Amino acid sequence: MTELLANHVAGRWQHGTGPGTELRDPVLGTALVRVDATGLNLPEAFAFAREQGGAALRAATYRERAAMLGAVAKVLQAHRDSYYDIATANSGTVKTDSAVDIDGGIFTLGQYAKWGDALGDVRVLRDGDAVRLGKEPVFQSQHLQVPRPGVALCINAFNFPAWGLWEKAAPALLSGMPVIVKPGTSTAWLTQRMVQDVVNAGVLPAGALSIIAGSSAGLMDALQPFDVVSFTGSAETAGVVRAHPAVAQRSVRANIEADSLNAALLMADAAPGSAAFDLLVREVVREMTVKSGQKCTAIRRILVPSTLYAAVAEAVSAQLASVVVGNPRNPEVRMGSLVSRAQFDGVQAGIAALAAHTDVLHDGRTCPLVDADPAVAACVGPVLLGARDADRASIVHDVEVFGPVATLLPYNDLPHALAVAQRGQGSLVTSLYGADEKALAQAAIALAASNGRVHVVTPAVATAHTGHGNVMPMSLHGGPGRAGGGAELGGLRALDFYHQRSAVQASPEVLAALGC
Ligand code: NAP
Numbered sequence: 001m002t003e004l005l006a007n008h009v010a011g012r013w014q015h016g017t018g019p020g021t022e023l024r025d026p027v028l029g030t031a032l033v034r035v036d037a038t039g040l041n042l043p044e045a046f047a048f049a050r051e052q053g054g055a056a057l058r059a060a061t062y063r064e065r066a067a068m069l070g071a072v073a074k075v076l077q078a079h080r081d082s083y084y085d086i087a088t089a090n091s092g093t094v095k096t097d098s099a100v101d102i103d104g105g106i107f108t109l110g111q112y113a114k115w116g117d118a119l120g121d122v123r124v125l126r127d128g129d130a131v132r133l134g135k136e137p138v139f140q141s142q143h144l145q146v147p148r149p150g151v152a153l154c155i156n157a158f159n160f161p162a163w164g165l166w167e168k169a170a171p172a173l174l175s176g177m178p179v180i181v182k183p184g185t186s187t188a189w190l191t192q193r194m195v196q197d198v199v200n201a202g203v204l205p206a207g208a209l210s211i212i213a214g215s216s217a218g219l220m221d222a223l224q225p226f227d228v229v230s231f232t233g234s235a236e237t238a239g240v241v242r243a244h245p246a247v248a249q250r251s252v253r254a255n256i257e258a259d260s261l262n263a264a265l266l267m268a269d270a271a272p273g274s275a276a277f278d279l280l281v282r283e284v285v286r287e288m289t290v291k292s293g294q295k296c297t298a299i300r301r302i303l304v305p306s307t308l309y310a311a312v313a314e315a316v317s318a319q320l321a322s323v324v325v326g327n328p329r330n331p332e333v334r335m336g337s338l339v340s341r342a343q344f345d346g347v348q349a350g351i352a353a354l355a356a357h358t359d360v361l362h363d364g365r366t367c368p369l370v371d372a373d374p375a376v377a378a379c380v381g382p383v384l385l386g387a388r389d390a391d392r393a394s395i396v397h398d399v400e401v402f403g404p405v406a407t408l409l410p411y412n413d414l415p416h417a418l419a420v421a422q423r424g425q426g427s428l429v430t431s432l433y434g435a436d437e438k439a440l441a442q443a444a445i446a447l448a449a450s451n452g453r454v455h456v457v458t459p460a461v462a463t464a465h466t467g468h469g470n471v472m473p474m475s476l477h478g479g480p481g482r483a484g485g486g487a488e489l490g491g492l493r494a495l496d497f498y499h500q501r502s503a504v505q506a507s508p509e510v511l512a513a514l515g516c
Contacts (some may be wrong), residue, residue: 004034005192007213008199009045009180011052011206016040016214023189026092026337026344026378027327035188037214045180045210046222049151053178053207058147061123065174066116071203073109079197080106083162086190091161092337092378094328097291100470101190105166108489111473112170115492123176124516127501130508142511145499147176148253150226152498153219155241157233158184158339159294159402161191167473167489168230173208175498177228180210180219184233186340188213220244223252228497230488232257232296238484255497257477258484259400261424263301264468265417265443267434272311275459280304280433281312283457284406285319287469288382289335293404294343297428297469301396303417306410313386313408317362320382326370327377333370337378338403344378350401351383357395358385358407380404390420397423414443422450426481431455431468452479452487 004020006013016036023032057065076083080102087098119125127143152172156164161183169179183191195211198204212219223229223246231241231254238258246252264284270276280302287299304312328336338344364381372379382404387393390409397420411417421430430451434440435458444454453475455468471477471489478486488494504511 002031002033004036005189005213007037007040007211008195009040009210009212010048014040021185021214023090023186024340025089026340027372029376032089033189035185035192035213037212040212042218042222045212046151049178049180049207049210050149050227051207053205054149054151054176056205057173057178057208058123058149058176060176061121062116062119062174063121065176066113066119068204069109069116069170069174070113072198073106073113075198075201075203076106076109076194083190083193086193088328090189091187091339092328093291094333094336097336100291101160101162104471105163108163108473109166109170112174116174122516124514125499126516130511133505138507139505140508140511141503141505142514143501143503144514144516145495145501148226148228148498148500150177150224150228152177152179153223153227153229154179154181155216155219155229155231155233156181156183156191157296158187159291159296161187161189162194164232165191165194167471167477169209171494172498173204175495177498178208178210180212182212182216182219185214220246223250225250225252228253228255230255230497235259235482235484253497255478255486255488256484257296257486257488258482259402260296260426260428260479260483261300261397261400262297262427263303263421263424263430264299265303265421265430265432266305266308266312267432267436267439267443268305268414269436269439270308270434272308272315274435275462276433276435276457277308279457279459279462281315281319283431283433283468284316285323286467288320288384288404288406289323290469292335292338292380293382294338294402295469297471299406299431299468300400301424302406302408303390303411303420304408306412309386309408309410313361313384316384316408320362320364320384323364323382324370325364325367325379325381326372330371335382335404337372338380339378341378343402344380347380347401347403347405350399350403351405353399354385354395354401354405354407357393358387361386361408364404384408414439418443418446421447424450424482426479426483426485427451428477428479428483429453429455429468431457433457435459450480452476452483
């Protein structure tokens, strides 16, 4: 029997009472550990976090809580190697892909530690200046931001067990809200180990950080009006969260990060051989292959001028052909596996569905795997599809295949390209490639309403840009419509979700005594 990982709730480590769900190595197929949340006393767990963890966090100032985040980052740094081992075993990722998750999470924590320190030794944030409510300035309104006196339930997807935890927990803890994390089951080991290391190091107050690994049953039922739920996952599960009485009736604040059909758009001035053309090709190949395409921000649709369709198809296919796929322990391998055999089946079915309406321009599934048994490993070579008529290929604007798959689409002119991009009905990110700054700026404004982020790549930023799919804590993460309508990160903007805005109407003397 494999080890059963413990949950940490109500200030103590507790095992589930059921047999548990086995977590597997997606390359070798071997069993690793088990998780189980059966029998946990959820009302007790949530009450402990709210009452003990919340009270201790709110007693600290923003600067003191920022110091806690700094201490958490140090603990994680000290155990970094063991996280890479877990990622290789449980996520099947090569080292550079594990880094996106592990180091991305630690970096995000460090940023919030720095930004939080600058907020100073206060417990309440002033939101704008006081404004007079009448002719004379004797009675005024001052908006405040105060920590919500509840718990932050963070439900995460399987693809970012490390970053997914910390990109939510850092702003929540800095805001003074305790966190209960529920990781995606198939890769829960890394989240559990990180929480274990941090809890055991004693750098956070009791109740500030809890983990429930296993079934989500009952979690939403435990939420009360001042709690928040921050969800990342599929559009389907997002619908269940949104419709739950906690959200629909008790007004529990919900942030939803769901799937997204992101696009890359090559501007008309980018001829083959131009720097912008090469930058698009490089970024498309990178986005299709990093983490085997299991990134919510990955490029799914590649929009190019119709005259360049064949040239882009050829250039992207040529680079994809050199991607070595297989066991991430082999140093020659550039792309590891999907996280599970279930995902493998889902991606194969998704490719078949898209391929019924598109042409297969490159099929990496025909290349042999390195050091991996194709009957066991969840490895899928990259697949480039193409649709000659971008308007009629409805399925590519509707179906997210969560793997190394993208579709090339030709456009006639820029208005047509923008309209095709917007067929995604709200995306996390669209990237633009060109050299005409004015045209790029206009296109960025046109896309801003339907994208959480617009990433513009010109030759001048060839080596400086941070990557289409990389989520930087300085920038907003989240998109309207289909992308879930959520808003995470964006520097200190992330704190809004975990605070309550309130307007205090009083004399200037009372407002001066607020202490913020
Ligand atoms: P998922 O199946 O929707 O699961 C997401 C999380 O919700 C998991 O922790 C899951 O637990 C939990 N869950 C399942 N049913 C639930 C319920 N009834 N109530 C509450 N929680 C429930 O998604 P996934 O397959 O893990 O992740 C892949 C998807 O996430 C992709 O579509 C991807 O685009 C999206 N994603 C979006 C972002 C973003 O920031 N926008 C980031 C990463 C991924 P179990 O694992 O135990 O089922």
